[in-house]
Amino acid sequence: MAAPLLIIAAGGTGGHMFPAQALAEAMLANGWRVRLSTDARGARYTAGFPDAVDVSVVGSATFARGGIGAKLAVPFRIIVGAVSAIGRMIKDRPVVVVGFGGYPAIPAMTAAWVLRVPRMIHEQNGVLGRVNQLFAKRVDKIACGTWPTELPAGVEGIHTGNPVRAAILDRAAAPYIPPGDYPMSIVVMGGSQGARILSDVVPPAIANLPMAMRKNIRVAQQAREEDLDRVADFYAAEGIKADVQTFFTDVPERLADAQLVIARSGASTVADVSVIGRPAIWVPLASAIRNEQAANARELVEAGAAVMMEETVFEVDALSAQIAAILSDTDGAMRMSHAAVRCAVPDATDRLQALVETLANGSET
Numbered sequence: 155m156a157a158p159l160l161i162i163a164a165g166g167t168g169g170h171m172f173p174a175q176a177l178a179e180a181m182l183a184n185g186w187r188v189r190l191s192t193d194a195r196g197a198r199y200t201a202g203f204p205d206a207v208d209v210s211v212v213g214s215a216t217f218a219r220g221g222i223g224a225k226l227a228v229p230f231r232i233i234v235g236a237v238s239a240i241g242r243m244i245k246d247r248p249v250v251v252v253g254f255g256g257y258p259a260i261p262a263m264t265a266a267w268v269l270r271v272p273r274m275i276h277e278q279n280g281v282l283g284r285v286n287q288l289f290a291k292r293v294d295k296i297a298c299g300t301w302p303t304e305l306p307a308g309v310e311g312i313h314t315g316n317p318v319r320a321a322i323l324d325r326a327a328a329p330y331i332p333p334g335d336y337p338m339s340i341v342v343m344g345g346s347q348g349a350r351i352l353s354d355v356v357p358p359a360i361a362n363l364p365m366a367m368r369k370n371i372r373v374a375q376q377a378r379e380e381d382l383d384r385v386a387d388f389y390a391a392e393g394i395k396a397d398v399q400t401f402f403t404d405v406p407e408r409l410a411d412a413q414l415v416i417a418r419s420g421a422s423t424v425a426d427v428s429v430i431g432r433p434a435i436w437v438p439l440a441s442a443i444r445n446e447q448a449a450n451a452r453e454l455v456e457a458g459a460a461v462m463m464e465e466t467v468f469e470v471d472a473l474s475a476q477i478a479a480i481l482s483d484t485d486g487a488m489r490m491s492h493a494a495v496r497c498a499v500p501d502a503t504d505r506l507q508a509l510v511e512t513l514a515n516g517s518e519t
Contacts, residue, residue: 158249158514159187161210161266165196165258169278169422173299174254176317176503177276178207181510189248191239191262212238212261235261236268243269250513252276252506253293255283267292272513276506277303278316278421280449294516295509299421299502300450314506315499316425321406326429326500328410330491333481335370338413340477342375343405345418345439351465352437353381356416359473361392367481368394374408376401406430413487414480416473419451419462425502428454431495433480433487435473440465459493 160181164174178188182204189208190200200209212235239261251266251273253259266273267289274295275286281304282290290296290309298305299316340360344352352375360371373396377385382398389396402408409415409430417423419436427434434454438447454460461476480487499505 157185157187159189159246160510161189161191161243161248161251161262162254163191163251163259163262163266164254164256165192165199166256168199169420170254170256170259171196171199172319172422173276173278173317173502173506174252175203176319177252177506177510178203180503180507182206184507191259193235193258196256196258210239210242212258232257232260232264236264239265240268243271247271250274250510252510253286253289254278255286257285259285260288263289263293272516274509274513276314277311279444279446280304280421280452281444281446282306283444283446294513297506297509299425301453304449312505312509313499314509315502316421317503317506318422318425318429318500322409322426322429323500325406325410326498327431327495330431330488331413332484332488332491333413334484335366337372338370338481339372339374339408339411341408341412341415341417342373343402343415343417343423344376344378345420345423349376349378350381351468352416352418353377353385355468355470355473357385357388357392357394357396358470359477360394361388362470362474363478363481367478371395373397374402374412375399414477416477419447421446421450424450424454425498428459428494428498429500431491431498433490433494434460435476435480436460436462437468438462438464453497454494457493457497459490459497 162174164170181188189210191210197211243265251271253263253275273293275293276297277286278299280300290306296311297314298311301313303311305311342356375398377398379400386398412432415427415432415434419438436451451462455462
């Protein structure tokens with residue numbers, strides 16, 4: 155008898171694909187077969203998935219890219235993708251289908267709805283994305299990575315948290331060295347869309363700190379390629395030790411060593427920082443249509459684990475004052491670290507797996 159099949163529908167960005175990958179790994183370990191349904195764009199993120207995952211590329215499209223002709227073609231491409239997905243599900247029927255958002259998830263989620271396959275969605279942010287909004291009333295369960303999550307009237311969600319990769323879990327609640335008169339690390343992460351404002355504001359804000367504090371600061375900052383040289387040169391001219399790169403492959407280690415994190419509040423970043431447990435200054439992406447990054451950071455701010463600075467107030471003097479306030483308060487920084495850990499959901503993958511099993515058992519009764 156063939157092992158039960160789980161179809162994971164996801165794509166578009168790493169924010170959708172990372173939690174999908176975590177669930178895929180867990181279900182494979184539990185004896186399931188796993189198929190990832192995505193489009194050509196989403197397939198670029200599949201290198202980290204286990205080889206045992208069957209990657210099924212279906213037609214999909216987004217209204218956010220291309221000219222008028224491309225936008226007019228979107229519905230037809232989605233319909234073709236959905237018909238293809240229906241055909242595949244008829245040949246090899248899944249027990250459960252889970253959508254993680256992004257336009258590439260539409261064909262498989264549509265097929266699951268048409269065929270009445272047990273299905274659920276996982277929303278990473280505190281506000282439903284467009285695709286998850288579309289299916290919110292057409293699924294059996296909604297798993298929420300951020301709590302609370304804004305949902306349509308009459309729709310209930312289940313708080314599962316956002317799965318984090320194993321390297322983060324290995325450092326869960328890592329001992330925090332509070333700030334003091336010794337080397338202190340500040341980690342600055344801008345995410346894929348929003349590093350420019352951090353490159354503009356963070357370096358001069360750090361340079362503006364009192365010299366007694368500034369002399370101990372070590373900075374690890376992600377910056378866009380076009381900003382690398384000017385950010386690195388600024389720190390060097392100010393005599394501040396800094397490692398400026400476009401991408402850090404050792405983020406878990408850097409977070410574990412940090413006294414303070416300054417970052418965009420993308421769902422995955424918030425989850426990583428919470429699980430390790432570090433004080434943070436969150437700068438939500440102002441151009442986010444649904445203001446989801448502010449929603450992502452809200453629980454940590456209300457718990458006293460972080461400070462949120464909207465872009466309208468994210469200026470050199472204001473940021474410098476916030477950094478100084480955190481790094482000059484040893485006990486306060488320690489409380490922030492502990493509060494972050496209390497907000498974390500390190501067993502998010504286990505919770506998602508349990509929901510899949512619940513749906514599977516329901517389909518067998």
